[in-house]
Amino acid sequence: xxxxxxxxxxxxxxxxxxxxxxxxxxxxxxxxxxxxxxxxxxxxxxxxxxxxxxxxxxxxxxxxxxxxxxxxxxxxxxxxxxxxxxxxxxxxxxxxxxxxxxxxxxxxxxxxxxxxxxxxxxxxxxxxxxxxxxxxxxxxxxxxxxxxxxxxxxxxxxxxxxxxxxxxxxxxxxxxxxxxxxxxxxxxxxxxxxxxxxxxxxxxxxxxxxxxxxxxxxxxxxxxxxxxxxxxxxxxxxxxxxxxxxxxxxxxxxxxxxxxxxxxxxxxxxxxxxxxxxxxxxxxxxxxxxxxxxxxxxxxxxxxxxxxxxxxxxxxxxxxxxxxxxxxxxxxxxxxxxxxxxxxxxxxxxxxxxxxxxxxxxxxxxxxxxxxxxxxxxxxxxxxxxxxxxxxxxxxxxxxxxxxxxxxxxxxxxxxxxxxxxxxxxxxxxxxxxxxxxxxxxxxxxxxxxxxxxxxxxxxxxxxxxxxxxxxxxxxxx
Amino acid sequence: xxxxxxxxxxxxxxxxxxxxxxxxxxxxxxxxxxxxxxxxxxxxxxxxxxxxxxxxxxxxxxxxxxxxxxxxxxxxxxxxxxxxxxxxxxxxxxxxxxxxxxxxxxxxxxxxxxxxxxxxxxxxxxxxxxxxxxxxxxxxxxxxxxxxxxxxxxxxxxxxxxxxxxxxxxxxxxxxxxxxxxxxxxxxxxxxxxxxxxxxxxxxxxxxxxxxxxxxxxxxxxxxxxxxxxxxxxxxxxxxxxxxxxxxxxxxxxxxxxxxxxxxxxxxxxxxxxxxxxxxxxxxxxxxxxxxxxxxxxxxxxxxxxxxxxxxxxxxxxxxxxxxxxxxxxxxxxxxxxxxxxxxxxxxxxxxxxxxxxxxxxxxxxxxxxxxxxxxxxxxxxxxxxxxxxxxxxxxxxxxxxxxxxxxxxxxxxxxxxxxxxxxxxxxxxxxxxxxxxxxxxxxxxxxxxxxxxxxxxxxxxxxxxxxxxxxxxxxxx
Numbered sequence: 031x032x033x034x035x036x037x038x039x040x041x042x043x044x045x046x047x048x049x050x051x052x053x054x055x056x057x058x059x060x061x062x063x064x065x066x067x068x069x070x071x072x073x074x075x076x077x078x079x080x081x082x083x084x085x086x087x088x089x090x091x092x093x094x095x096x097x098x099x100x101x102x103x104x105x106x107x108x109x110x111x112x113x114x115x116x117x118x119x120x121x122x123x124x125x126x127x128x129x130x131x132x133x134x135x136x137x138x139x140x141x142x143x144x145x146x147x148x149x150x151x152x153x154x155x156x157x158x159x160x161x162x163x164x165x166x167x168x169x170x171x172x173x174x175x176x177x178x179x180x181x182x183x184x185x186x187x188x189x190x191x192x193x194x195x196x197x198x199x200x201x202x203x204x205x206x207x208x209x210x211x212x213x214x215x216x217x218x219x220x221x222x223x224x225x226x227x228x229x230x231x232x233x234x235x236x237x238x239x240x241x242x243x244x245x246x247x248x249x250x251x252x253x254x255x256x257x258x259x260x261x262x263x264x265x266x267x268x269x270x271x272x273x274x275x276x277x278x279x280x281x282x283x284x285x286x287x288x289x290x291x292x293x294x295x296x297x298x299x300x301x302x303x304x305x306x307x308x309x310x311x312x313x314x315x316x317x318x319x320x321x322x323x324x325x326x327x328x329x330x331x332x333x334x335x336x337x338x339x340x341x342x343x344x345x346x347x348x349x350x351x352x353x354x355x356x357x358x359x360x361x362x363x364x365x366x367x368x369x370x371x372x373x374x375x376x377x378x379x380x381x382x383x384x385x386x387x388x389x390x391x392x393x394x395x396x397x398x399x400x401x402x403x404x405x406x407x408x409x410x411x412x413x414x415x416x417x418x419x420x421x422x423x424x425x426x427x428x429x430x431x432x433x434x435x436x437x438x439x440x441x442x443x444x445x446x447x448x449x450x451x452x453x454x455x456x457x458x459x460x461x462x463x464x465x466x467x468x469x470x471x472x473x474x475x476x477x478x479x480x481x482x483x484x485x486x487x488x489x490x491x492x493x494x495x496x497x498x499x500x501x502x503x504x505x506x507x508x
Numbered sequence: 509x510x511x512x513x514x515x516x517x518x519x520x521x522x523x524x525x526x527x528x529x530x531x532x533x534x535x536x537x538x539x540x541x542x543x544x545x546x547x548x549x550x551x552x553x554x555x556x557x558x559x560x561x562x563x564x565x566x567x568x569x570x571x572x573x574x575x576x577x578x579x580x581x582x583x584x585x586x587x588x589x590x591x592x593x594x595x596x597x598x599x600x601x602x603x604x605x606x607x608x609x610x611x612x613x614x615x616x617x618x619x620x621x622x623x624x625x626x627x628x629x630x631x632x633x634x635x636x637x638x639x640x641x642x643x644x645x646x647x648x649x650x651x652x653x654x655x656x657x658x659x660x661x662x663x664x665x666x667x668x669x670x671x672x673x674x675x676x677x678x679x680x681x682x683x684x685x686x687x688x689x690x691x692x693x694x695x696x697x698x699x700x701x702x703x704x705x706x707x708x709x710x711x712x713x714x715x716x717x718x719x720x721x722x723x724x725x726x727x728x729x730x731x732x733x734x735x736x737x738x739x740x741x742x743x744x745x746x747x748x749x750x751x752x753x754x755x756x757x758x759x760x761x762x763x764x765x766x767x768x769x770x771x772x773x774x775x776x777x778x779x780x781x782x783x784x785x786x787x788x789x790x791x792x793x794x795x796x797x798x799x800x801x802x803x804x805x806x807x808x809x810x811x812x813x814x815x816x817x818x819x820x821x822x823x824x825x826x827x828x829x830x831x832x833x834x835x836x837x838x839x840x841x842x843x844x845x846x847x848x849x850x851x852x853x854x855x856x857x858x859x860x861x862x863x864x865x866x867x868x869x870x871x872x873x874x875x876x877x878x879x880x881x882x883x884x885x886x887x888x889x890x891x892x893x894x895x896x897x898x899x900x901x902x903x904x905x906x907x908x909x910x911x912x913x914x915x916x917x918x919x920x921x922x923x924x925x926x927x928x929x930x931x932x933x934x935x936x937x938x939x940x941x942x943x944x945x946x947x948x949x950x951x952x953x954x955x956x957x958x959x960x961x962x963x964x965x966x967x968x969x970x971x972x973x974x975x976x977x978x979x980x981x982x983x984x985x986x
Contacts, residue, residue, distance in 0.1 A: 034820075035598055035601045035602040035820075036602075037602065038552065038554070038556070038586075041552040041554065042552075043550070043551055043552060043599065044550070045603060045606055045607075046547040046548070046549065046607070046613070049547070049548050049549060049550060050547075050548070052550070053548060064854035064883050065854075065878040065881070065882070065883050065884065066878065066883075066884075066885075067853060067854065067855045067883060067884065067885035068854070069524040069527070069528075069852060069853045069854060070524070070527050070528070070531055071524065071527060072521070072522070072527060072530070073521055074516065074519040074520075074521060074632050075553065075588075075618065075620070075632060076516070076519065076632070078516070079577065083577075091576070091577070091578040092576065092578075093576065093577045093578075094574050094575065094576055094577070095574070095575055095576065095577045096572050096573070096574055096588065097572065097573055097575075097584075098569070098570065098571065098572055098573065098622035099557065099561075099569070099571045099572070099573045099584060099587065100569040100570075100571075100622070101622075106575075106577060108516075109577065110553075110574065120513055121521065123513045124513040124514075124515065125523060128523055129523075129524070130852070130902055130903055132888050134853075134885075135524070140553065142553070144576035144578070144579075154552050154553060154554070164888075169888060169889065171864075171867060175871070175886070182878070289868065289871065292868070292872075293871065293875055342512075342513075374547065374608070375545065375547045375612075376542035376543075376545065376546070376547060377545045386649075389649060390767070390770070393653070393767065393771065394770075397771055400543040400544065400660070403543070404543070405542050405543050405544075405545060406543065406544075406545065407544075407545035407612075408653070410610050410642075410647060411647065424608055425608055
């Protein structure tokens with residue numbers, strides 16, 4: 031298979047050090063979701079085309095169909111899922127009799143959309159979703175709880191400054207009704223354009239749609255209200271509109287903001303302009319936005335409360351969920367900002383090989399260290415020790431272990447401080463290492479960053495700094 | 509989306525408790541691979557059809573093509589990968605300038621084949637691969653090392669008795685050449701039928717292919733040699749055939765077996781009948797077999813040494829790899845043998861809610877426990893305590909926490925031992941729980957399996973048995 035290889039646009043892959051960053055993000059999301067009581071679900075990559083089509087707003091044309099190459103002609107039976115909500119809804123219906131409700135699940139998997147790749151928009155992308163679904167009715171308090179789990183996860187990750195913008199659908203709905211507007215969705219759809227058009231233009235569209243100038247003005251005024259706390263309530267009240275649904279929406283959003291003030295201070299932002307999935311959400315809606323990013327940086331997650339995730343005709347499954355765009359977040363952090371790992375390999379210790387005859391002894395050292403949880407590698411060749419140190423240095427492996435080998439001199443302190451130097455220096459120092467043998471006969475370990483080399487017991491040794499055991503994140507590209 | 513849902517044949521999905529088993533397997537494989545110095549690589553799900561086609565023996569017709577539904581007509585440009593070797597080879601070529609060789613990677617991902625689903629053979633299946641690739645040349649010792657990593661991983665998992673069967677291609681090749689046979693591959697291909705046909709039938713086929721009866725007999729005799737240690741060497745020598753390639757093969761297989769005797773006693777099995785990937789492997793070959801399983805149970809992994817994983821025309825990348833069929837293993841253990849988890853949720857503690865007004869206090873308890881790594885859930889409703897205990901019991905959650913709530917009686921010892929009982933009893937005991945309040949005002953925690961209820965401090969409490977913190981594997985279906 032000798033041929034040229036070029037990346038496929040919209041399909042992001044990471045180098046090993048970058049992948050360690052991705053793993054750290056996925057591990058942290060998983061750990062926090064589990065701390066908050068979500069169980070893992072993993073669904074197949076494909077759904078029937080029938081199920082996929084019609085379930086995503088304008089997504090039909092982006093669905094990747096899947097069909098055996100051998101089955102030429104005809105229609106694709108399957109498609110790759112374009113989100114994790116459609117497969118989860120199907121999973122809930124398929125396993126309803128075996129799940130305990132309310133059912134809390136997290137799901138971290140790739141999804142695929144055949145759209146034109148753009149900055150931070152991929153054709154294959156990893157999503158991390160949490161949802162709570164119940165049968166028939168879902169208590170409101172889950173709408174309070176859900177964003178706290180996301181805030182908890184993000185607060186443990188090296189993400190840039192962010193805020194979770196929150197609104198409640200009942201606020202514009204009740205407000206519009208209080209103003210005497212009947213077609214709530216049509217008005218929402220126009221007001222939703224405020225993030226792209228100036229307020230005056232949106233106001234004109236509202237008037238064209240049949241609102242009075244006063245109604246239009248009120249709608250725009252509502253959408254422009256936001257606050258870091260529950261201050262939005264008073265600002266809505268000042269507009270003088272009353273309706274029971276408005277009252278309910280304000281009380282619910284206030285409950286979300288009050289809980290956030292205690293459990294995730296500063297991370298939630300009441301923003302009455304947030305709409306999202308107009309045909310879908312019925313209560314609280316969320317949108318995760320990064321602050322201080324370049325113009326056009328998309329949101330890195332969102333979700334909301336929906337009254338019907340799925341229905342089997344007899345029962346309806348309402349829920350609330352948030353989806354985090356992991357690929358988008360990592361595309362920004364790794365791809366654009368250079369976030370990387372302290373090393374490109376899990377290896378903490380490289381065990382040197384004195385000569386090929388004593389490789390079994392080096393393997394014994396490695397087995398002893400691994401048995402105590404220390405990622406360990408045996409050197410590929412019985413090269414000069416300087417070369418072996420260089421091998422570790424190139425990969426960011428912090429420690430090189432020199433086994434005591436009968437009849438073979440162990441490297442002494444003479445080489446300390448030189449092993450981690452550049453190629454030439456390492457090559458030179460290897461002779462010194464071999465020359466400075468004999469004084470000690472036990473195992474020794476060298477921290478190649480400092481050059482410090484000390485006697486060590488393979489049965490008890492651990493890195494002095496426990497963070498050396500595994501790669502850590504590093505904000506700068508190396 | 510009200511409709512009937514039926515599973516898709518060949519696409520296995522797990523229920524939450526089963527998924528916990530799967531996660532345990534994937535976590536253990538990953539942890540052990542990292543201990544052995546392998547770095548994680550994750551590749552996109554698709555490759556170009558050109559790259560996939562012609563790279564898998566007879567796999568072409570099983571490839572799933574991927575094309576946007578909107579792009580009707582024409583040929584699929586992409587296909588889903590059918591293993592992790594083809595994408596890894598492409599990744600190595602694409603990133604050769606950025607990788608440090610020898611490069612050790614593990615890759616745990618799904619793959620897809622459009623074959624007819626059978627027992628333990630799926631259309632979507634998860635593989636866990638480890639490979640070591642180098643540029644130009646790859647030292648033999650990696651062939652010794654690689655199966656030890658797999659043996660280490662399996663020895664930490666609740667897999668049934670297994671053995672890694674090992675052979676070396678140089679043994680039959682050298683042996684055949686020593687017998688004067690020139691078309692080695694043709695003979696190998698016939699001898700490989702020994703696992704399906706009786707020896708006499710295979711012998712006849714060898715004679716039909718041009719071998720003398722004596723040559724055929726020797727070939728069959730060689731293939732039937734196996735040993736748990738290096739005893740195979742003597743048994744081959746007794747056959748009286750000599751050739752330098754045979755010597756090399758015997759020495760290499762002996763080195764593999766000797767290392768295994770030390771690091772993985774009893775887990776490797778020298779088996780001179782193992783062939784695998786006839787056009788592909790050039791040295792050691794591996795096949796992981798479960799013992800004492802029903803007839804027809806396929807191997808759960810395999811691999812070997814290959815001289816050209818990939819080539820860019822100038823450089824060739826030899827390697828050695830083993831692939832573990834995770835879905836197959838779990839299909840057997842979970843699907844057929846009922847391996848499951850001790851509970852269906854990560855939750856260790858359910859925090860009871862005394863009434864909806866004090867839900868914020870229950871959320872505070874949950875936050876305090878989560879901050880110390882204890883997966884915690886707040887009860888969905890301020891139902892009678894008996895109902896809340898029942899909620900935990902149904903999900904296997906071991907502990908229920910009763911927050912001290914100002915003005916609300918905390919449950920006393922009177923209810924101990926009754927909470928975990930059946931529905932009726934739990935309903936009754938809830939009244940007793942409420943009645944027995946007042947004596948204590950601090951938080952209390954109940955182990956609902958024993959009924960024991962004790963005062964507890966949310967800032968310091970941990971389960972007495974640390975294994976209660978997370979679900980554990982359970983051999984019996986619950």
